[in-house]
Each structure stands twice: as structure tokens, then as C-alpha cells.
Amino acid sequence: MGSNHIGSGSRPIPSGGSSGNSLQSGSPNGPMGIPIANSASFRQIVSSSAPTSSFDMEAFVRGGRGSSNSSNQSTNPTVDSDFYRDRRKKDIHNMIERRRRYNINDRIKELGLMLPKSTAEEMKLNKGTILKASCDYIRQLQQDRDVMLKQQHERQQLEEATKLYAKRVRELEDALQKNGLNIPEGTNPPPLPNKTSSENSSNNRPIKQEPFEEPLSPSQTPTGSYVKICQFFILKV
Amino acid sequence: MGSNHIGSGSRPIPSGGSSGNSLQSGSPNGPMGIPIANSASFRQIVSSSAPTSSFDMEAFVRGGRGSSNSSNQSTNPTVDSDFYRDRRKKDIHNMIERRRRYNINDRIKELGLMLPKSTAEEMKLNKGTILKASCDYIRQLQQDRDVMLKQQHERQQLEEATKLYAKRVRELEDALQKNGLNIPEGTNPPPLPNKTSSENSSNNRPIKQEPFEEPLSPSQTPTGSYVKICQFFILKV
DNA sequence: AGTATCACGTGATACT
DNA sequence: AGTATCACGTGATACT
Numbered sequence: 235m236g237s238n239h240i241g242s243g244s245r246p247i248p249s250g251g252s253s254g255n256s257l258q259s260g261s262p263n264g265p266m267g268i269p270i271a272n273s274a275s276f277r278q279i280v281s282s283s284a285p286t287s288s289f290d291m292e293a294f295v296r297g298g299r300g301s302s303n304s305s306n307q308s309t310n311p312t313v314d315s316d317f318y319r320d321r322r323k324k325d326i327h328n329m330i331e332r333r334r335r336y337n338i339n340d341r342i343k344e345l346g347l348m349l350p351k352s353t354a355e356e357m358k359l360n361k362g363t364i365l366k367a368s369c370d371y372i373r374q375l376q377q378d379r380d381v382m383l384k385q386q387h388e389r390q391q392l393e394e395a396t397k398l399y400a401k402r403v404r405e406l407e408d409a410l411q412k413n414g415l416n417i418p419e420g421t422n423p424p425p426l427p428n429k430t431s432s433e434n435s436s437n438n439r440p441i442k443q444e445p446f447e448e449p450l451s452p453s454q455t456p457t458g459s460y461v462k463i464c465q466f467f468i469l470k471v
Numbered sequence: 472m473g474s475n476h477i478g479s480g481s482r483p484i485p486s487g488g489s490s491g492n493s494l495q496s497g498s499p500n501g502p503m504g505i506p507i508a509n510s511a512s513f514r515q516i517v518s519s520s521a522p523t524s525s526f527d528m529e530a531f532v533r534g535g536r537g538s539s540n541s542s543n544q545s546t547n548p549t550v551d552s553d554f555y556r557d558r559r560k561k562d563i564h565n566m567i568e569r570r571r572r573y574n575i576n577d578r579i580k581e582l583g584l585m586l587p588k589s590t591a592e593e594m595k596l597n598k599g600t601i602l603k604a605s606c607d608y609i610r611q612l613q614q615d616r617d618v619m620l621k622q623q624h625e626r627q628q629l630e631e632a633t634k635l636y637a638k639r640v641r642e643l644e645d646a647l648q649k650n651g652l653n654i655p656e657g658t659n660p661p662p663l664p665n666k667t668s669s670e671n672s673s674n675n676r677p678i679k680q681e682p683f684e685e686p687l688s689p690s691q692t693p694t695g696s697y698v699k700i701c702q703f704f705i706l707k708v
Numbered sequence: 709a710g711t712a713t714c715a716c717g718t719g720a721t722a723c724t
Numbered sequence: 725a726g727t728a729t730c731a732c733g734t735g736a737t738a739c740t
Contacts, residue, residue, distance in 0.1 A: 324717080324718075326726090326727090327717085327719090327727095328716080328717055328718080330726095330727065330728065330729095331716085331717075331718085331728095331730095332715090332716080332717090334599065334728080334729075334730095335715070335716080337599050338598050338599055339714095339715090341599065341602030341603055341605075341606060342602060344602075344606050345602065345605060345606060345609070348606065348609050348610070348613075350679065360712090360713065360714085361575050361713085361714085362571065362574050362575055362578065362713090365575060365578030365579060365581075365582065366578055368578075368582060368605060368609070369581050369582060369585065371609065372582070372585050372608065372612065373585070375609065375612035375613065375616060376585075376612065378616055378678045379612060379615055379616065379619070381678070382620075382623070382678070383619075385623070385626075386619070389622075389629070392626070392629055392630065392633060393629065394661075395660060395663060396629060396632060396633045396636060398659075398660035398661065399633060399636035399637055399639075399640060399660045400636055401658045401660075402636075402640050402657065402658045402660050403636060403639050403640055403643065405655060405657045405658055406643035406644060406654075406655070407643060409652070409655045410643065410646060410647060410652075413650070415646070415647075415650055415652075418642060418643070418646045420639065420642045421635050421638045421639045422639075423632060423635035423636045423638075423639050424631075424632050424635065426632060441615045441618070441619070442587060561733080561734075563710090563711090564711095564733085564734080564735090565732080565733055565734080567710095567711065567713095568712095568713090568714095568732085568733075568734085569731090569732080569733090571713075571714095572731070576730095576731090597728090597729065597730085598729085598730085599729090
């Protein structure tokens with residue numbers, strides 16, 4: 235792990251989303267919002283977005299059940315009702331926002347876990363560095379893919395050459411035999427396989443070649459940029 | 472662009488970070504915080520984090536210059552000085568936080584631009600979907616790399632076979648010549664190249680094979696997981 | 709002290 | 725109305 239602060243899972247604890255700034259107690263989290271293991275012990279754990287303090291919970295629930303505002307025993311039922319309705323609305327809003335936030339943070343953590351070990355080791359991981367490293371990593375992977383796709387083309391040329399060599403061997407052997415000569419011992423080339431492991435495997439998804447530096451090129455059809463990688467050699471020598 | 476809401480550049484406009492919630496005027500931004508082009512016209516543009524409204528700017532500046540609190544002509548110099556000092560501190564804090572936020576958002580936008588066109592087209596891009604798609608994309612690229620590295624091994628076998636075939640051709644030709652026979656016309660295999668384009672190019676960074684599903688494997692040395700990709704064939708036939 | 713990190717709640721806003 | 729999005733300012737917190 236080293237100086238890397240990213241730990242595993244375990245949600246930050248919502249503190250009950252009530253009444254704004256003055257009651258905000260802050261969160262005792264480490265970097266990346268992942269709470270230190272024992273920090274959960276000294277604060278109230280609330281798993282939902284329901285408010286837990288600082289105002290009349292009973293009235294809140296009553297208001298939420300849709301009871302008429304005249305049935306409130308408060309001195310000013312209308313104002314109270316408005317207040318609790320508003321509070322309820324805000325709490326729902328906060329919950330939605332919290333969910334969104336968690337989702338984003340989870341994805342960033344996920345990205346952090348996908349980075350090459352070396353990158354993750356030598357960097358102090360926080361949201362910014364994870365995202366930067368992810369950009370760099372994607373660029374590297376794309377570049378590698380482009381290089382390897384180019385090499386794939388070279389391999390196809392090699393296949394052709396091999397086919398021709400194998401054919402030539404048969405021609406020469408025929409010529410020797412036709413003249414009553416023995417085929418000499420010596421180098422014994424291996425038989426060329428008909429199928430490769432990549433063709434036999436069920437995972438033969440085509441590898442897509444993205445347009446380089448021209449993300450909006452109109453000439454790129456969706457399927458036109460596909461390069462089949464499963465064309466190793468099927469030789470009939 | 473389609474239903475894609477990601478536009479190009481142009482910072483959201485900080486509204487001058489003064490005095491908390493009651494003065495917050497909100498931001499007229501589109502999705503992903505990128506302001507609609509003409510929305511800048513109906514709000515004050517402030518390029519720094521300096522506050523612009525709702526309190527005595529003069530006093531703020533004076534307080535910031537380190538004048539003694541007794542020189543203020545306010546009715547309560549000490550309280551005012553504390554207030555402006557605190558305000559100043561918060562503004563700096565807000566600026567730092569804003570910088571951090573911009574950085575994160577810029578990186579997410581950058582990720583969004585690196586995604587395959589098809590993905591970017593069919594998805595409604597927001598922070599969450601960009602991050603999810605980025606995770607998926609990295610997984611795909613890693614998988615492609617693994618498949619292609621496996622194929623690279625197969626190509627090396629093919630190289631060996633080709634070398635042997637070429638050698639066999641020479642043996643057979645020698646045998647024919649030794650017996651006074653003409654070498655028959657027929658298939659004419661191409662000469663095997665000594666170098667490939669990938670070797671000639673300066674870009675021969677090795678492609679790293681990350682350990683699969685074992686990110687903490689201790690047996691993986693930093694250099695042990697490298698697979699040279701520049702080993703196409705140097706044949707001496 | 710200064711310079712970072714983070715989660716949070718909130719209002720503005722958009723689409724349904 | 726309900727359910728999302730976003731940027732923002734803020735306090736807690738950590739490291740220097």
C-alpha cells in the first residue's frame with residue numbers, strides 16, 4: 235500500500251441531513267472519504283437520510299403521513315406544516331444528491347483499483363491524481379493497441395510468406411521424387427496448425443480501432459473501424 | 472453531438488465567494504457545469520475569488536493589508552477586523568476548493584473525450600456515466616491487450632516455423648543441385664525481412680502486462696512483467 | 709500558518 | 725410533481 239490512502243469499501247456515514255450549516259458536524263473521514271476504521275465508533279450511525287436531531291421528529295413524521303395541517307397541536311399549524319414539508323423535500327433532495335455523490339466516488343475508487351500497480355504505488359492517490367492517472371493509462375493502452383494492431387498486419391504478411399515457403403518445399407520434394415531421388419533428411423519443419431487458440435476460444439470479440447485524434451471524423455462508420463483479430467492462419471499446404 | 476451535453480471548455484464563472492448561503496445566487500450552467508455560451512451576459516463576471524458584493528470592500532482590503540485593528544473607523548474595530556480576517560480566510564479556502572473542483576471536473580471531461588465514439592454517442596454523458604464508461608473502457612482495453620499479447624506468442628512460433636521452412640527450402644535446393652538437376656520454377660517465396668517497422672520506429676516502449684486479478688502478487692517484479700513487443704523476426708536464412 | 713484533502717447540504721436548473 | 729443533474733461554500737481534517 236505504501237503512502238497510498240485508498241482503502242476498501244465501507245460507506246461514509248450520513249449524519250442525518252437536517253437543518254443546514256449550523257448543525258453540520260463534519261465527517262471524520264480520511265482522504266477519499268473512506269472513514270478510518272475505528273472512527274465510526276464516536277459518532278452516531280444513521281443508514282438512511284432521515285434526520286435525527288435538532289427538531290421535532292414526531293411532527294416531521296406526522297406531516298409526512300399527509301395528515302391535514304389543522305390537526306397539528308402546534309401554535310401555528312400552517313407554518314409548521316410548511317416547515318416540515320420543506321424539510322422533507324430537502325431531505326429527499328439530499329438523499330438523491332448523496333446517492334449521486336456516492337456513485338461518482340465509487341467509480342473513481344474503481345478507476346483507482348484498475349490502474350497499473352506501479353502507478354498506484356508511486357502516487358498519492360486522491361480523486362485528482364486517480365483521474366489524471368486514468369487519463370494517462372487510457373492513452374497508454376490505446377497507444378499499445380495501435381502498435382499491436384500494426385504488428386498484427388505484419389503477422390499476416392508473415393503468414394503469407396510461410397504458406398509460400400511450405401508450398402515451395404512440396405514442389406521441391408516433388409521434383410526430387412520425380413527424378414527418383416530420396417528426400418534428404420535434415421530440417422523438419424513443424425506442420426502448420428489449422429486453428430489457433432484465439433480462434434478456438436469463444437472470446438473472439440473484434441478489437442476496435444478508434445480513430446486517432448479525429449474523434450468526430452465523419453468517414454468513420456461504426457463497423458468500418460473493426461479489425462478482425464482472429465485471422466491467424468488456416469493453411470492448406 | 473446528439474444528446475451528448477459535453478461541450479468545449481470555458482470555465483464556469485465564480486460569483487465572488489462572499490457570505491454563505493443567503494447570498495448564493497446559483498450558477499446558470501448546463502449539465503457538466505459548462506455554461507451555456509450566452510449565459511455569461513446576465514451575471515457579473517469575476518475572474519478571481521475576491522468578493523464583490525454585500526459588504527464593505529474597502530474595509531476588507533484594509534484588513535487584508537495588515538493595518539492594526541485600532542485604526543479602523545468602525546464602531547467596533549475588533550469585531551470588524553475579526554470578521555474581515557475570517558472572510559478573507561474563507562475566500563482563500565473557497566478558491567482552493569474551487570481549484571480542486573475544476574481540476575476534478577476537467578479530468579472527467581477529458582475522460583469523456585477519450586471514450587470510443589460509439590459509447591459517447593449512445594450515452595447521455597454526465598459525471599457518473601463518464602466514469603462508468605471509463606471503467607468499462609479500461610477493462611476492454613486491458614482485455615484486448617491480453618488477447619493480443621497471447622497472439623504475439625503465437626506469432627513467435629510462426630516465425631520459428633517460417634525459419635525452418637526457409638532452411639528446408641535451401642536444403643532441398645542444394646540436394647537438387649548436387650544431383651545435377653535444375654531448380655524448378657514455381658512458387659517463389661518472398662525474402663524474409665530483417666527488420667520490421669516496429670523495430671525501426673523509435674517508439675519501442677515495451678508493453679506492460681499487468682497481473683490479472685492479482686494486483687498485489689509479490690512475485691511480480693517491476694521488470695518481470697514486461698513483454699518485449701519488438702521481437703518480430705530477424706531471420707538469417 | 710498555509711495549503712491541501714474530503715463529504716456535505718443547498719439552490720438553481722432540467723427533464724418528465 | 726418527482727427525479728435527476730450541477731457548482732458552490734463550508735467545516736472538519738491532515739500534513740507541513
